[in-house]
Amino acid sequence: MKTNKNTTPVNKALLQELLAVAESPCLSLYMPTHRTHPENLQNPVRFKNLMKELETSLLRKYSKDEIEKHLQPLLEITGGDGFWNYTSEGLAIFSSPGYSKAVDLATSPKEMAIVADTFHTKPIQYYLQSTGRFHVLAINRHDIQLFEGNRHSLVELELHALVPATMTDALGEEKTDKHSTVASYGGTGASMHHGHGGKKEEVDIDSERYFRAVAESVAEHYSKPTGIPLLLAALPEYHHLFHQVNKNPLLLEDGIKINPTAVSIDKMAAMAWEIMEPEFLKKQEELVSRYNQSKANGLGSEDIKEVAVALVEGRVDTLLIEADRIIASRITNLVTGNVQNKDINNPRVDDLLDDMSELALRMGGQVTVLNPDQMPSESGVAAILRY
Known part of the structure; x- marks a missing residue:
């Protein structure tokens, strides 16, 4: 799958980068996108509509000349040749004075255009969040494909330049000599070469070297930066060998035991989620149970004012917030945690839940975003307190 050279993937480093931007106004635009023609003709139309929303919000504080200056980076990013031809499931664009970045999303986000003092x-x-995302490594003896998935979709990723796409990429021309095997004898450490290497033994040695190279590079360039689980999709006989050479702790023991080229991507997505769903639900249930226990012990709160004060004081260990819910308020006092209701179109106001999550992260807390039916509170927020 071709990717957009003008976009960047989502990873933890990107989030930290966005949190570090302090110069306002911070423009955040999210939109679902279509990947194929003719549906992708809707992408630039949707973008223009969201740009109008940003402009309306900016008009409340800035002059027309200033607004044009603030919107220009978004137009430059999307104005590149063929930009809208290489989109994934979603797009996010962030811009503030001296900073702009477009982000490729493998899932479809809720349409949103927000101007505030910080990025949304x-x-x-x-x-x-690792609870909802995973990678699928589809491998055979010739080449690999890597996918990112969630409960809704599975999207093929363009491989990092240092990840070998084929056995030739991994081993070059240094495949095992068809007529030579090596053995050690006695305690001398001396090696002797014999000319009786069988074809099966050569294949097994090359497969082992190939699988090891793939396992190491996928761990380094995908698993470590994201921290999300990895599923192996391969013929049953390849699973044992791959697990033997693998040192990636994020590779799950259970996998998809099929020839990945023999099934559709939709079928593979369904098989992957069948494995991942129990793990996903288990983590969610454990987290909610932990909050309920903490609340019973006096170390949990869903009161927005109490949570805001605890965040300012650095007492929040884990913050649960509701996905897609927007509370048009802001913390107006970083000493008392005072919260005031505001207009979301005000260019200084972001979603209160978003502000709370960013403050929690800055204070060393953990943040989990849950769907409404998973939230253990009605307020949109639930906090597990350190003390």
């Missing part, structure tokens, strides 16, 4: 990062945080 809650959808990025939700996207990054």
Whole structure:
């Protein structure tokens, strides 16, 4: 799958980068996108409509000349040749004075255009949560494909330049000599070469070297940066060998035991989610149970004012916030945690839940974004307190 050279993927480093931007106004635009023609003709139309929303919000504080200056980076990013021809399931664009970045999303976000003092990062945080995302490595003896999935979709990724796409990429021309095997004898450590290497033994040695190279590079360039689980999709006989050479702790023991080229991507997505769903539900239930226990012990709160004060004081260990819910308020006093209701179109106001999540992260807390039916509170927020 071709990717857009003008966009960047989502990872933890991106989130930290967005949180570090302090110069306002911060423009955050999220939109679902279509990947194929003719549906992708809707992408630039949707973008223009969201740009109008940003402009309307900016008009409340800035002059027309200033607004044009603030919107220009978004137009430059999307104005590149063929930009809208290489989109994934969604797009996010962030811009503030001296900073602009377009982000490719493998899931479809809720349409949103917000101007505030900081970027709106809650959808990025939700996207990054390991509970809902996973990688699928489809491998045979010739080549590999890597996918990112969630409960809704599975999208093929363009491989990192240092990840070998084929056995030739991994081993070059240094495949095992068809007529030579090596053995050690006695305690001398001396090796002797014999000319009786069988074809099966050569294949097994090359497969082992190939699988090891793939396992190491996928771990380094995908698993470590994202922290999300990895599923192996391969013929049953390849699973044992791959697990033997693998050192990636995020590779799940259970996998998809099929020839990945023999099934559709939709079928593979369904098989992957069948494995991942129990793990997903288990983590969600454990987290909600932990909150309920903490609340019973006096160390949990869903009161917005109490949580705001606890965040300012650095007492929040884990913050649960509701996905897609917007509370047009802001913390107006970083000492008392005072919260005031505001207009979301005000260019200084972001979603209160988004502001709370960013403050929690800055204070060393953990943040989890849950769907409404998973939230253990009605307020849109639930906090597990350190003390």
